[in-house]
Amino acid sequence: WLNMQSLPASRSKSNAKFPCTDSSWPFLHQWRSLTSSKSILHDVYQKQLRDDQPYTLSGIFGDAVVLPPSMLPWLLAQPEHRLSARWAQLDALNTPLTFLRADIGVNPVHEPLVRRNLMAHLDGIAGLLHEEVALALDDLWAGNSEEAWREVNLDYTIRRVVARASNRIFVGLPLCRGNDYIENCISYSTRVSSCGLLISSLPRCLKGTLGVVFTAPIRLAYSRCSNHLLPVFKALLGGEAPASPHLFSSWLVENSAKLSEDSPERTPDYLSRRIMALNFAAIHTSTLTTINLLLDIFSSQSAPASPQSSVPSPSPSQDAAAATEAVVRLLRDEALTSRARWATNNRDGKVRDEVWSRARLNQMPRLDSALRESMRLWGLVPKALSRKVMPMPQGQGQGVLLPDGRGHLPPGTVVCLSGWGLHHDEALYTRPFEFVWDRFVGGGSSSESAGGEEGEAKPETEARAAAETDRQFAAWGIGKHACPGRFFAVDLIKIIAGKVLADYEVKLGKQRPENIWIECNVAPPPSATLLVRRRKDPV
Ligand code: HEM
Known part of the structure; x- marks a missing residue:
């Protein structure tokens, strides 16, 4: 608990050295991200489909490392005490402060x-x-x-x-x-x-x-x-x-x-x-x-x-x-x-x-x-699956190693995926920028390579209920x-x-x-x- 509190509260600064999502000057991309995140998140996803690398996304409200889509299974397998969903959420909106009592958010x-x-x-x-x-x-x-x-x-x-x-x-x-x-x-x-x-x-x-x-x-x-x-x-x-x-x-x-x-x-x-x-x-x-x-x-x-x-x-x-x-x-x-x-x-x-x-x-x-x-089309969290790297007890190393030696994430770093890129990936969803209302009714050609939560192959015409996750x-x-x-x-x-x-x-x-x-x-x-x-x- 003390360890968690001693982490930088919100506005995470990424110490991890990965290329930036945007080639402009560091100060400039913070400002650019304010209005251009849609294209930044789309472009970084497209780049990652080619080079499979993490990128640093700088923003006014905090930095994050955007992991490539291939790392999703690895991300999902990480335990909460190493990559914390709760602390990423608490930090993003400073809920220990804004909920007026820290333990309302910390101990939900x-x-x-x-x-x-x-x-x-x-x-x-x-x-x-x-x-x-x-x-x-x-x-x-x-x-x-x-x-x-x-x-x-x-x-x-x-x-x-x-x-x-x-x-x-x-x-x-x-x-x-x-x-x-x-x-x-x-x-x-x-x-x-x-x-x-x-x-x-x-x-x-x-x-x-x-x-x-x-x-x-x-x-x-x-x-x-x-x-x-x-x-x-x-x-x-x-x-x-x-x-x-x-x-x-x-x-x-x-x-x-x-x-x-x-x-x-x-x-x-x-x-x-x-x-x-x-x-x-x-x-x-x-x-x-x-x-x-x-x-x-x-x-x-x-x-x-x-x-x-x-x-x-x-x-x-x-x-x-x-x-x-x-x-x-x-x-x-x-x-x-x-x-x-x-x-x-x-x-x-x-x-x-x-x-x-x-x-x-x-x-x-x-x-x-x-x-x-x-x-x-509009998922409310275009920066999906935010997770915060937690400090480890003495002697267990600090930070998290990405798979295949693709980098080290120090404690306090926030990682995420480009949810916007994923939802608008043409290989997964035909006509990705259109509202095709019956895409998930079944009989559509919505997610050609769709796999279920466990990665099993799904037929092209699979109907999907709104609350299902995959x-x-x-x-x-x-x-x-x-x-x-x-x-x-x-x-x-x-x-x-x-x-x-x-x-x-x-x-x-x-x-x-x-x-x-x-x-x-x-x-x-x-x-x-x-x-x-x-x-x-x-x-
Ligand atoms: C359309 C409405 C909603 C949307 C789009 C939405 C979306 C989300 C998302 C994206 C997350 C984070 C998942 C992650 O980090 O992987 C989340 C977490 C959560 N949501 Fe919702 N939510 C909605 C409605 C609700 C409602 C109605 C409740 C309660 C009655 C609720 C309770 C929660 C809780 C408790 C968590 C934290 C779960 C955890 O960290 O394990 N949400 N929601």
């Missing part, structure tokens, strides 16, 4: 509950997620009128839908609908990311003092959220509120009872901070992924993946709007078929009750494929540290997108707005809007 007791309890309850919570999504979307998109078209800001509205639905499972009713709580959850999760990045750009000597100033907005957001969370946990701990099988706050309290009497993890304050760490993991990531998916679907113009596909190819004479309409129709048909199969209707044919379950969500292969394809798809990470919340996130995003497809008419301007890059972070533009109108008679 909420993580096993995501792996175990959240996974085990996915079936039971799908209906709750749907109920919250439906209400939140109607509040934010439909307003009082079903007649008029409305222009909605995607970032503003989807962030609130995601925050409300996630908190339906994290803390339950009525808090998940409390305006002050939700606004401050959003503020907290946004500020942990932005302040974390800002602190990363500071010289080490200024982090302590300026860190306190920069984290002030996070303190404020936490303090406001804790006004709501502390009473919830006091009631759960005191037995005044019943435990619930589908509530993360209940699982946290149950778990804390197994810890020693004097553990701070048993206090309402720590339990509240755990909920905020979950909000941080869930809100920003799921919001951006949903927005990318909606923008991709409602601007889709690509030919289908397979010539046998049921989607008509846009011909030169067919206008873009007709091509998009054809894709939307197929996805909407799937959403409506699913509703028809899982709903009970009133006598007048209107839906009375809908069953939501994993079985239902698993029967939406078109939407699954579109989501996976959107994540392939060695050609790094959007969730790969291997034992792959995102444990991905099944929950995929269910939520499919529920939101399915609802939009079934119940709303949507128009997007002529072109999909360009995503923005800030160093190795890529996101849809916060100003992106859609024109929406609630369908009068969705079915």
